[in-house]
Amino acid sequence: MVKGKATYEVPIGPIHPALKEPFMVNFKLEGEKIVDADPHPGMNHRGIEFMGMHRNPLKVIPLAERTCGICSIVHQHMYTTALEHAVDIVPTERSRYIRTIMMELERIHSHVLWAGVAAHEIGFDTHMHFTWKIREKVMDLLEAISGNRVNYSMWTFGGVRRDIEEDMHPQIKETLDYYKDLYDKLEDIFLGDPSIRHRTRDVGILTKKKALELCGVGPTVRGSGVKKDVRIDQPYSAYPDLELDYVIPSRYGYENKGDVFSKTLVRLKEIIQSIDLIEQCVKKMPEGEITSEPNKAALLNKLKTASGEGIGRLEAPRGEAMHYVRLTEDNEDVDCWKIRASTYNNLATYAPMFMGEQIADIPIIAACIDPCIGCMDRAEIVDIETGVKEEYTKDELHELSVQKTKDLLEGIDR
Amino acid sequence: MNIESILEGWLLNVVFIFLISFIGIFLGLLYKGFDRKISAMMQSRIGPPIIQPFRDVRKLLTKETIVPENAIEWIFNGAPIIALIAPLVALMYLPIGPFSPLLEGYGDLILVLYLLAIPAIAMAVGGFSSSSPYATVGAQREVVLMMSYELPLAISAITVAWKMNEIVGPETNPFSLQVISSNPIWGHVGLIGGLGIALIVFTLFAVLPGELSKEPFGQAKAKTEIADGVFVEYTGRNLGLFYIANTVQMIVLASLIITLFFPYQLSNLLERWIILQGPILPIVEMGVWALLVDVVFYLFKLLLIIYFGVSLVRVAFARFQIDKASYFYWVPISIIGLLGLLFVVVGATV
Amino acid sequence: MPTSTIYLLIKQLFEKKATNPFPLKYAPDDMTSAAELIEKGDLDLNPPIDVPENYRGKIRYDKDCCIGCKLCVRVCPSEALVFKEEEAKVKHYVARCTFCGQCVNICPKSCFEFSEEFLIAGTDKNAEDLIINP
Known part of the structure; x- marks a missing residue:
């Protein structure tokens, strides 16, 4: 680059076709090259925590899952487990397995959806339509289990509200087989297609050092080879009983490079891992009650005067996320509710990834952490x-x- | 020559110019509809009805045209008009189906190539004048891309003209489109030359999406990157004109490929076949019917070229980065074009 | 360049399309006249995809079995259920409902149940069929 070359600014956002949610990054450019990136979150504050703090704990469950449209199970699980932690409710054994199945189904749905978004960002709408077409299958299964296509409302304190009966197993098996058959095709497209390869390889590199320094989470840092996964580090629900390993590129003979290609690889491999986990769950699922608190009216009275604070955390499709809940005796409603979504951590990894890349790479890099601004934006100081x-x-x-x-x-x- | 007959010829030409422009726009929008429908079907969607582009244009032309505050107004409004006129003029020089070009003898292949470059320049100028940073980036990309695909385009034109020169002799202008279309090139080259011409056809097909700013060379109006780039500030009538210009450009390019490489007419074959059948079939008076058959055949050829050159490519590849796209035209495609030229030359000497 | 994408595209060109053309394949030119035609029965609509068992559709409310315990009102997250003091029954605003089904679960008399009706979109949230027990 010639020294003293004029730079100019291009704002991407708050509303821009590359971004699916309001969020802003100011770019300084030299020609097509990015020399500085300055993210400005805080455009999508909805006050959902405030709303939660004016409702009783049972009313907050459907509200919590509306934090995010894609990972709604994630948020209702975290909120529920946080509250269970606070008031010492123990979920039943069977419900733990049902919860795990649902969470892994949602992971498949989320990763397939992400693949479509990534394809759209690099101008490959064919694969957006293709992946979203095959996503319908898992959506149908989720709908058949819970009754809703999104925002499943399955969780309750002490367990789940709908059982996965024996007669549901053939449909689960059929769906998993469908994805197993299609998996090779997906890998062929997203790892093998020449035009996708050249858009994703060596683009948006996040080194392992940077990934650790900036505390990124989920597939974003697993692509750089960081072994970080709450499901293994601090297992919850049924994960202690299941066999699983960190999904990092070097396990499959690829380099832990941390570019968009590695992140794509990690997400695709996690689809196959989820299929495996669901099969294990279906096989090992114990008999029993689906909730330890079947009497909701009594529970409601109990929670009225309960006090305590609890934390719920899990490995969302986008990485580790956390909820904090506090109840006090004199307050019937949730006293304090704090959400920390995975995008909040991953946003910090934008700066090293954007540096030195081209304008053309902005959309795919922005998409590669699978940002969910609706989950993340909690406060804006005005x-x-x-x-x-x-x-x-x-x-x-x-x-x-x-x-x-x-x-x-x-x-x-x- | 008296003044009356001059006036009559002049008037007739004006009528024909309007007619051809109208047909060009009509065909452009029709094939745009086909392109949208077939790419939707390839993506497992139902897609819009074929006449959707007509509705889109009707809507765009009735919408308010907004000029940004900092834009240079006359350039901003002038660019779409220039962009539309250039391909329409190019259409006057191209044989359409069985009809010879309207302005036969006034211009040749070189002129058509220049006319093809104008819409890209108009897009870039319009983008620069609209004062938006997105449009500026888009305009820069458009110019870079244009400079890249001009070389393979020129190589293809020169190869055809060189071969034509050998076929028709030095007296005739080898760049004349009428000459090229009445001497199908495939019959005059040997096996090696045929391979060369096939490479040239491939080169031209590779240039097609670049000329039309379609994926994988849609960098100038990359939606997810720079929000439609050069068109980001364009609305209403101006955008409608650009839309029409793009569709007409598609017809011009496809017609150019037909003229250069596939100028065959079905009626000749049909006539010969009927004569071969001899007394079995009653001798049919061809005339109008021959014209009709040729027009239908021409439309069919257009369909095939647009399907393989635009629709299929557009849905089968991701968008390149601009430097990769530029490299793609300068190096691999130019080399393929030069190889084609080499093969044609070698084929002629062997 | 014959990539796997091209094979996929050619295959999909001849396959059955993924889009379900519900309610019509293309949007009609004129919505008002199309609506009139549908009312007369002259225009055939494509059927929607069947809903699964246990689908969460519009909630049915059995007014007679309701004992007015107000539990459902206490768990409704979107205040779609409003208690009517004079009648000791609840009023259900369908437009506000989020189909979480907490009322269905908590009702001691099982007065609520999910139906399979999902075509409940409308322009007026206070329309007659969007408020149960007005």
Whole structure:
């Protein structure tokens, strides 16, 4: 690059065809080359936590799953387990397996959907239509199990609300076989097609060092070879009983490069892993009740005065996510509810990935972490009087946190 | 020559110009509809009805035209008109089906190639003048792409003309499209030459999506990258004109390929076949029927070229990055074109 | 370049299309006259795909068995159920319903049940069929 060459700015977002949700990145460009990227989240704040804090715990379950349209099971699972943790409810053994099956089905659905979005971002609409066509099969299965195509409303405290009966097994088997048959084709397309290969290889590289430093999660960092997966590190639901291993490219004879190709590979391999996990679950599923709290009215009264705080975390299709819930005796509603979605962590990995790439690579890199802005955007700080958005530096935030802790401690002393 | 007959000839030409323009636009939109339908079907969708582009254009032409505040207005509004006129003019120089070109003798292949470059330039100029950063990036890409595909395009034209020169002798203009279309090139080259011509056909087919800004060479209006690039600020009538220009350009390019390589007429064969049948069939007066058969055959050839050159390619590949696209035209496609030229030359000397 | 995509495309060209042309293959030119034709029965609509068993459609409410315990109102996340004091029954706004089915589960008398009806979109959220027990 010639020194002193004029740079110019191109804003991508808040509304842009490359982004499926409102979010903004300011790019500084030299010709087609990106020299600086500055992400600005905070365009999609919906106040969902605030809404949750004005409802009783049972009402929040359907609300929690509406945090995200794609990983709705993820959020209702995290919220439910956080609350179970807070008030010591133990889900039944059978429900753990049903939950695991549902979560893995959703992982298949989410990864297939992502593949379609990625294809669309590089101008390959044929494969968007193809992957979304085959996605219908798992959607049908999810609908047959839960009764809804999205936002399944399956979870309740202590278990699930709908059972997977014996007569459902043939349909599950048929769906899994369908994906097993198609898997080779998917791999052939997304790893073998020359025009997709040249758009994804060596594009948006996230080194292992950067991935660890920036605390990325999920397939984004597994593509760089980081062994990080909540399902194995701290297993929940039925995962302790199942056999699974970290999906990283080197396991399949590829380099742990961290480019878009590696991330695609990880997501595709996770589809086959999910199929395997569901088969294990169906085989090992124990008999028993589907919920430990069948009397909802009694549960509602119990939760009215319950107190405690709990954490629910899991490996979402996009990476580790977490919910925090606090209940207090004098508050019938959820006292505090905090969501930390996986995109929040992965957003930090944008900066090293964009650097030095072309404009043409912006959409595919933006899509490669599978961003879900609706899950992520929790707060936007605006000075109401002037309408000016404020940004806090790390030091200022630290100061505020210290102040808040002091205030809380004073309250306890009193 | 008296003034009356001059006026009459002039008037007739004006009528024909309007007629051909109308037919060009009509065919363009019709084949655009076909392209959309067939690519939808290949993607396992039902797709829009064939006449959807007509509806789109009707709607666009009735919409308000918005000019951005910082745009240079006259260039911004002028670019789509230029973009539409150029392919329409090119259509006057091309034989359409059995009809010889309207402006026969006034221009040749070289002129048509220049006319084909104008819509791309108009798009770039319109993009630059619209003051949007997206359009600027798109316009830069359009110019880069145009510079890249001009070389293989020129190689193909030169190869055909060189061979024509050998066939028809030095007295006739080998670039004349009428000459080229009345001497199908395949009959005059040997086996090696035939291979060369096949490579040239491949080169021209590779240039087709670049000329039309279709995937995998749709960088100038990449939707997910720069939000339709050069067209980002265009609305209403201006956008409608660009839309029509693109469809007419498609017809011009397909007709050019037909003229250069597949100028066969079905009526000749049919006539011969009828004569061969002898007394069994009553001797049919061809005339109008021959014309009709040729027109239908021409439309069929257009269909095939648009299917294989535009629709299939557009849905079968991802969009390239601009540097890769430029490289693709400068190196592999140019080499294929030069190889074709070499084969034709070798085939002629052997 | 014969990539696997091209084989896929050619195959899909001749296969049955994935799109279900419900309710019509193409949008009619004129919606109002099309609606009139449908009412008269002159225009055949393509059937939708069958819903699975246990589908969560529009909720049915059996008013007579309701004892007015208000449990459903306490668990409805979107305030679609409103208690009518004078009648001691509930009023159900279908437009607000999220089909979570918490009322179905909690009702001690099983007065609620899911139907298979899903064509309930409308332009007026206060339309007669979108409020149960008005």
